[in-house]
Amino acid sequence: MTSPHLHINGIRKTFGDVVATDHVELEIGEGEFMTFLGPSGSGKSTTLYILAGFQDPTAGDIRLRGKSILQTPSHKRNIGMVFQRYTLFPHLSVGENVAFPLRVRRAPQAEIAAKVKRALSLVRLDGFEDRMPANMSGGQQQRVALARALVYDPPVLLMDEPLSALDKKLREEIQYEIRRIHQQTGVTILYVTHDQEEALRLSDRIAVFNRGRIEQVGTGPELYASPATHFVADFIGDSAFLTGELAEVKDGRATLRFTDGTVLADVPMHGVGAQGGKAELMLRPERIDLSDTVGPPGASLPVTVEDVTFLGNNSAVTARTGWGEPLYIRLNFGHPMMASVSRGDKLHVRWQPQDAHVFTKE
Amino acid sequence: MLMNFDKLGAWRWILSGICALMALFLLLPILFIVALSFGNSRWLIFPPPGWTLKWYGELFADPRWLQAAFTSAKIAVIVMVLSVAIGLMASLALVRGRFRGREVLRGFFLTPMVLPVVIIAVALYAAFLRLGLNGTLVGFVIAHLIVALPFSIITISGALETFDPSIEDAAILCGASPWEARFRVTLPAISHGLFSAAIFSFLISWDEVVLAIFMASPTLQTLPVKVWTTLRQDLTPVIAAASTLLVLLTVVLMIAAALIRKGKSR
Ligand SMILES: Nc1ncnc2c1ncn2[C@@H]1O[C@H](COP(=O)(O)OP(=O)(O)O)[C@@H](O)[C@H]1O
Numbered sequence: 091m092t093s094p095h096l097h098i099n100g101i102r103k104t105f106g107d108v109v110a111t112d113h114v115e116l117e118i119g120e121g122e123f124m125t126f127l128g129p130s131g132s133g134k135s136t137t138l139y140i141l142a143g144f145q146d147p148t149a150g151d152i153r154l155r156g157k158s159i160l161q162t163p164s165h166k167r168n169i170g171m172v173f174q175r176y177t178l179f180p181h182l183s184v185g186e187n188v189a190f191p192l193r194v195r196r197a198p199q200a201e202i203a204a205k206v207k208r209a210l211s212l213v214r215l216d217g218f219e220d221r222m223p224a225n226m227s228g229g230q231q232q233r234v235a236l237a238r239a240l241v242y243d244p245p246v247l248l249m250d251e252p253l254s255a256l257d258k259k260l261r262e263e264i265q266y267e268i269r270r271i272h273q274q275t276g277v278t279i280l281y282v283t284h285d286q287e288e289a290l291r292l293s294d295r296i297a298v299f300n301r302g303r304i305e306q307v308g309t310g311p312e313l314y315a316s317p318a319t320h321f322v323a324d325f326i327g328d329s330a331f332l333t334g335e336l337a338e339v340k341d342g343r344a345t346l347r348f349t350d351g352t353v354l355a356d357v358p359m360h361g362v363g364a365q366g367g368k369a370e371l372m373l374r375p376e377r378i379d380l381s382d383t384v385g386p387p388g389a390s391l392p393v394t395v396e397d398v399t400f401l402g403n404n405s406a407v408t409a410r411t412g413w414g415e416p417l418y419i420r421l422n423f424g425h426p427m428m429a430s431v432s433r434g435d436k437l438h439v440r441w442q443p444q445d446a447h448v449f450t451k452e
Numbered sequence: 453m454l455m456n457f458d459k460l461g462a463w464r465w466i467l468s469g470i471c472a473l474m475a476l477f478l479l480l481p482i483l484f485i486v487a488l489s490f491g492n493s494r495w496l497i498f499p500p501p502g503w504t505l506k507w508y509g510e511l512f513a514d515p516r517w518l519q520a521a522f523t524s525a526k527i528a529v530i531v532m533v534l535s536v537a538i539g540l541m542a543s544l545a546l547v548r549g550r551f552r553g554r555e556v557l558r559g560f561f562l563t564p565m566v567l568p569v570v571i572i573a574v575a576l577y578a579a580f581l582r583l584g585l586n587g588t589l590v591g592f593v594i595a596h597l598i599v600a601l602p603f604s605i606i607t608i609s610g611a612l613e614t615f616d617p618s619i620e621d622a623a624i625l626c627g628a629s630p631w632e633a634r635f636r637v638t639l640p641a642i643s644h645g646l647f648s649a650a651i652f653s654f655l656i657s658w659d660e661v662v663l664a665i666f667m668a669s670p671t672l673q674t675l676p677v678k679v680w681t682t683l684r685q686d687l688t689p690v691i692a693a694a695s696t697l698l699v700l701l702t703v704v705l706m707i708a709a710a711l712i713r714k715g716k717s718r
């Protein structure tokens with residue numbers, strides 16, 4: 091087997107008693123756009139800083155093209171990085187900022203001029219060479235930072251929440267630019283964000299971080315369709331969780347019993363759970379249907395409608411199960427139930443077997 | 453804002469008047485000296501009966517005055533260089549360092565600012581007596597450095613605090629070694645702080661008289677000391693001329709410092 095372009099191999103980092111990252115294991119292919127997605131404090135930045143060489147891991151290794159880079163000092167790693175904060179050199183013009191990496195590499199003047207021009211053109215800032223950073227907007231500054239990080243063709247580009255200081259509209263605009271630049275240059279990107287929409291929009295694959303560990307790695311659709319943990323299911327997309335007891339566990343499938351005696355048989359299960367343990371059934375509002383007839387066993391539950399809100403292209407329905415837990419259903423415009431459903435209706439929710447997931451609960 | 457100046461009505465004029473009077477009160481002695489330096493009366497009569505440049509002629513003809521001015525400038529330049537260099541290193545430690553006793557150290561560096569200068573002078577005089585540094589250039593430089601350093605540390609720390617260390621990290625990832633990053637990025641980015649520190653350090657040494665009187669010897673004295681000793685022997689308008697030149701350099705450098713600050717905030 092050929093070695094991956096970048097291999098993050100069992101990285102662990104502790105600060106005193108705080109475990110910032112643990113068992114972070116990831117293989118990234120050449121040209122891949124990989125995003126670290128997770129809430130604040132989940133160890134995403136720490137992992138990037140270890141890659142950049144600003145921090146040493148407590149354990150584990152980082153291999154780039156098969157070779158460990160941990161002994162290489164930051165300035166010799168040749169890695170590119172765009173930071174969360176604005177980091178343009180305030181005393182240098184835009185052109186000189188982008189030229190800086192080439193100047194410290196003692197590149198010939200003609201090559202510098204050509205590459206700076208090309209890099210600025212890549213981020214659509216042609217002709218901005220003589221501007222000073224202080225006279226540019228935040229979005230423009232981050233684009234210059236991107237040009238500066240790409241001008242020396244790094245094997246990996248790290249981006250640590252580069253758009254978090256920008257407003258939503260500008261953020262979407264630059265996300266689109268980043269995507270285009272990735273496609274145009276083929277550079278391998280490691281991107282950090284806490285925004286699931288941003289992650290889904292940009293990435294080839296997403297690594298979901300939680301409390302210093304990677305919970306799941308996969309493409310956006312994979313994470314949405316088959317979340318491996320409660321955390322991933324909760325973080326990506328909308329979801330409701332119904333708590334019950336494991337009545338039976340067999341071959342990765344479970345039978346759940348809820349407090350009012352309702353039983354759901356044969357639901358796919360994640361994690362290890364013993365009979366009698368607690369478990370949660372996850373259902374997504376847009377993946378369940380409302381009907382006046384009962385569905386197949388294991389893929390249907392009786393509910394009482396509590397509230398209906400019309401939202402234009404869909405209606406949000408809040409219903410309650412027989413044992414009192416809330417469940418949310420989204421009915422698209424044109425759904426046969428949409429006109430008739432009203433408060434107090436006793437109906438059934440139904441779903442495709444692959445859309446329900448059971449997670450064991452400690 | 454607690455008070456809006458534009459909405460004060462009549463109070464506005466009263467406040468402006470008070471400010472103008474204060475400024476006049478502070479400036480008057482200086483304007484007085486400047487006028488006297490151009491006056492043709494030997495007895496420092498005000499207003500002068502006529503005008504002349506004679507006293508400036510005498511000043512520049514007297515090697516002792518020139519010697520004192522040269523000594524002053526030499527000490528001030530050495531103090532300036534050392535104060536900025538040491539101030540930079542101290543500021544890096546105080547702003548970037550994460551060690552126990554950092555705040556105590558900061559306080560320690562700044563004590564000369566609040567200690568009466570005459571106490572520092574007496575203490576140094578006693579210490580230098582043992583070391584044989586009184587009346588030497590080294591003694592002068594150390595004494596002035598002690599009072600200049602706090603200002604240097606305050607201005608450089610201030611500039612360093614507004615400089616995001618991530619910018620230095622960015623330079624390092626761009627391929628600059630840590631030292632290269634500091635020299636090519638951090639130092640230029642805080643240059644306004646370094647220049648201000650340099651100007652203030654120079655001025656503190658250039659104007660300083662208390663420590664200088666203690667450190668001076670008959671063969672080594674600074675301009676303010678020369679003014680002071682001459683004053684005690686002979687009340688000549690040459691003193692006014694010397695003082696005017698002293699003030700002139702101070703004013704020029706203060707304006708330079710103000711321009712640097714304005715250039716930064718622009
Ligand atoms: N330099 C540090 N010293 C102590 N704790 C740190 C340091 N850097 C990060 N941490 C801790 O490590 C954990 C992960 O932080 P970080 O990697 O910055 O998370 P994220 O980027 O996902 O928000 C947090 O609990 C944080 O408080």
Ligand SMILES: [Mg+2]
Nearest residue numbers: 131134135136
């Ligand atoms: Mg972070």
